[in-house]
Every structure is written in structure tokens, then in C-alpha cells.
Amino acid sequence: MEISNRKKTEMLRIMKRIRTFDETCQSLFVSGYIPGSLHCYTGEEAIAAGVCSNLRKDDYILSNHRGHGHLIAKGGEFKFMLAELFGKKTGYCKGIGGSMHLASLELGILGANGIVGGGICIASGVGFSIKYQNLDKVVVCFFGDGAASNGVFHEGLNFASIHKAPVIFVCENNLYSISMKQKKATGVENISIRAAGYDMPGETIDGNDIIAVYESSAKAIERARSGKGPTLLEYKTYRWRGHYAGEPGDGLLYRDKEEIEMWKTKDPIKRFQENLINNKVLSINDISSMEKEIQEEMDKAIDFGNNSPYPEIEYLYKNVYV
Amino acid sequence: MHNIVMPKLGFTMTTGIIQKWFKQEGDIVNRGDKLFEIMTDKVTFEVESFHSGILKEILKKEGEEVPVRETIAYIIGEDEV
Numbered sequence: 001m002e003i004s005n006r007k008k009t010e011m012l013r014i015m016k017r018i019r020t021f022d023e024t025c026q027s028l029f030v031s032g033y034i035p036g037s038l039h040c041y042t043g044e045e046a047i048a049a050g051v052c053s054n055l056r057k058d059d060y061i062l063s064n065h066r067g068h069g070h071l072i073a074k075g076g077e078f079k080f081m082l083a084e085l086f087g088k089k090t091g092y093c094k095g096i097g098g099s100m101h102l103a104s105l106e107l108g109i110l111g112a113n114g115i116v117g118g119g120i121c122i123a124s125g126v127g128f129s130i131k132y133q134n135l136d137k138v139v140v141c142f143f144g145d146g147a148a149s150n151g152v153f154h155e156g157l158n159f160a161s162i163h164k165a166p167v168i169f170v171c172e173n174n175l176y177s178i179s180m181k182q183k184k185a186t187g188v189e190n191i192s193i194r195a196a197g198y199d200m201p202g203e204t205i206d207g208n209d210i211i212a213v214y215e216s217s218a219k220a221i222e223r224a225r226s227g228k229g230p231t232l233l234e235y236k237t238y239r240w241r242g243h244y245a246g247e248p249g250d251g252l253l254y255r256d257k258e259e260i261e262m263w264k265t266k267d268p269i270k271r272f273q274e275n276l277i278n279n280k281v282l283s284i285n286d287i288s289s290m291e292k293e294i295q296e297e298m299d300k301a302i303d304f305g306n307n308s309p310y311p312e313i314e315y316l317y318k319n320v321y322v
Numbered sequence: 323m324h325n326i327v328m329p330k331l332g333f334t335m336t337t338g339i340i341q342k343w344f345k346q347e348g349d350i351v352n353r354g355d356k357l358f359e360i361m362t363d364k365v366t367f368e369v370e371s372f373h374s375g376i377l378k379e380i381l382k383k384e385g386e387e388v389p390v391r392e393t394i395a396y397i398i399g400e401d402e403v
Contacts, residue, residue, distance in 0.1 A: 027372035032327040246331035248365040
């Protein structure tokens with residue numbers, strides 16, 4: 001598949017933005033600046049960047065609790081995301097939603113979600129709605145290996161299959177649901193084989209290879225857009241840190257150090273960056289400039305978050321329908 | 323100058339006990355360095371430094387129990403020395 005240098009550069013930029021944002025959030029969290037919980041995407045960046053680089057602004061995504069990466073890849077701005085994490089009223093959800101409820105209808109982000117598998121049936125419904133209204137849109141649903149064994153996975157994929165809804169189901173298999181190993185929690189090694197039960201194509205791919213992610217998701221998105229129906233994509237990856245920021249041991253209590261170090265050698269960003277430098281797509285100076293710009297955006301976002309006001313107490317009663 | 327605070331690691335955490343300082347007053351600190359270790363009723367946690375600079379002053383010593391978000395030390399930039 002022919003991918004332009006411009007596109008490749010943009011995908012590297014997205015991955016680096018995600019890494020900077022979540023590593024900074026991890027630090028900000030343990031320094032006491034972020035109330036509420038947060039779940040870092042560090043190590044999984046190629047999936048969000050590769051998939052969302054095939055999407056248009058008016059396509060939709062459903063995300064999960066580990067959603068900052070998806071949001072940034074779909075166009076989320078650091079300052080409004082961080083303001084939300086700080087609980088300030090300039091955040092995407094006016095400061096009342098936090099990390100797991102970030103959403104922006106304008107950007108087609110139908111929301112991060114704190115319920116495991118919570119986005120799957122929503123995505124199937126959105127897909128049905130797109131088809132019913134004859135719109136030229138698709139919806140991508142991100143979820144993890146744990147969610148793939150939740151009852152809603154069966155219902156959601158079955159529904160999307162019956163209606164040939166334009167949904168791309170993306171399972172980010174990082175081998176752990178909190179502290180439970182995927183091989184102990186799942187009856188199959190490769191979750192993608194479950195696609196056969198729903199008459200849709202299913203594929204297992206290296207989630208740390210951004211080109212493989214880009215190409216496989218492009219195919220599935222094209223299939224959905226042309227009316228042929230849903231696809232199940234399983235990307236194998238690994239999170240470097242614990243399940244949540246502040247977890248004792250930061251992932252070491254239930255995982256071996258050797259396993260973590262092994263996966264760090266497969267860093268999707270380092271891999272792609274080396275590829276781009278070796279193929280003379282980008283120079284070391286280009287990379288430095290990119291990193292400097294991203295850090296500046298991050299610093300400005302921290303200032304914006306710190307200087308923004310909290311929502312007024314009256315806001316508790318807004319948007320409550322009882 | 324940056325305030326280093328007792329982190330709030332969970333919804334129910336109200337205080338933490340400083341178990342150990344990994345740096346002394348006057349030491350250079352880089353972002354990501356282990357700075358101090360805390361203990362709560364639930365966990366022991368090593369806190370990394372978000373800031374780079376020099377650890378100017380430690381306000382709370384090993385063994386002290388501190389409420390969350392309270393300042394326990396100051397880090398100053400090398401240009402502020």
C-alpha cells in the first residue's frame with residue numbers, strides 16, 4: 001500500500017503526541033494535580049494513530065477507559081483534554097466528566113467510557129443509524145481483551161452483522177485485564193477467530209507495527225464504507241505501565257520485569273521513527289523540531305489547565321434529566 | 323520554584339507517610355528520578371519527580387504523616403539558584 005511521506009510524518013507526530021500527553025499525565029497525577037483516575041496508553045500508540053489516520057472528521061469513534069490515545073488521534077486538543085482532567089470548566093465536558101468520559105461530538109468522538117465493553121453496543125447502534133440514514137460514515141469501536149469476553153461483545157457484533165452496519169470493531173489485546181492474564185480469562189488465544197461466529201472477517205495483527213495497523217484498518221474501513229459490513233480487528237500490544245496511574249508497582253505486581261522489558265524493545269514509536277530516518281523521510285533535526293513543538297503544546301496545555309476556573313456549583317443541576 | 327506535594331493516589335486517601343527520601347537537600351533532580359517513597363493504609367508507592375532542578379528544601383521528614391496535596395518540599399530550577 002502506497003503511503004505518502006506526509007501521512008507517515010503525521011502518524012509519527014500523532015504517536016509522539018500521545019506518548020507525551022499520557023506520560024505527562026502520569027507525572028501530573030502522582031504529583032497530585034489530577035483528581036479522579038486515569039489509565040495510560042503508553043506503549044499502545046500505534047493502534048490509535050494507525051486506525052484513526054484512516055478516518056474522516058465526521059466518522060465516529062467509541063473509546064474506553066484507556067482512551068486518551070484514541071482521542072488525540074481523532075483530533076483531540078491537549079488543552080481541552082487536560083483542562084477536563086483537572087476538572088476545569090474549559091474542558092471538553094466542562095470539567096464534570098474526567099478522563100473516562102471525554103467526548104466531543106464535533107470531532108466525532110462519542111466518548112471514552114468507564115464501563116468495560118460499554119462502547120460496543122453503542123457502536124453497533126450508531127452503525128445502524130448511519131446505515132438507516134444512508135450516510136457516508138463509519139464508526140470504529142476500541143475495546144480491550146477483557147471486554148471481548150463480556151456479553152455485550154456477542155450482542156453487539158451479532159447485531160452489527162445482521163444489519164451489515166459500517167462498524168470496525170478494534171480489540172486492543174494488551175494481554176492483561178487489570179491483573180488477569182488474557183490467556184487465563186479467554187477461551188481462545190486469538191480473539192479475532194470469534195469473528196467467524198458473526199459472519200464477518202477477523203484478523204490478528206502486530207499492534208506495534210503502525211504500517212500493519214494502518215493497512216489492515218484501511219481495508220476494514222473501506223469494507224464498511226462500501227456497505228459490505230463490519231470487521232473484527234485484533235491488535236496485539238502491551239501497556240508499559242500499570243492498569244491505572246498510581247497502581248502499586250505500576251504493573252510489576254502481576255507481570256515479570258523481563259516481559260515488560262521485552263515489550264519495550266518493540267516500542268512502536270522508536271521502531272517507526274528509525275524506519276523514517278533510515279528511509280530519509282525525516283532527519284534527526286526534523287524529529288527534534290517535532291518533539292519541541294509537542295512539548296510546547298503540552299506546556300501551554302498545563303498553563304491553560306492551571307489558569308482555567310472550576311465549574312460553578314450550580315452546574316451540578318445542568319444537563320440532569322430527572 | 324515548584325511545590326512538591328503529597329500525592330493523592332486514590333479516592334479514599336487522606337494522608338500518606340513519607341517512608342524514604344531518595345534525594346537530599348541540594349541534590350540535582352531530573353524529571354523521572356525517584357524522589358520519595360510514601361506509605362498509605364493501602365499501598366507503598368515510589369513517587370517520581372515531574373520537575374528537573376535542585377531539591378532546595380525538604381519540609382517533611384521520613385516518618386512524618388502528611389495530608390494529601392500538602393507541600394512537602396521545594397524544587398528550584400538551576401537558573402534560580
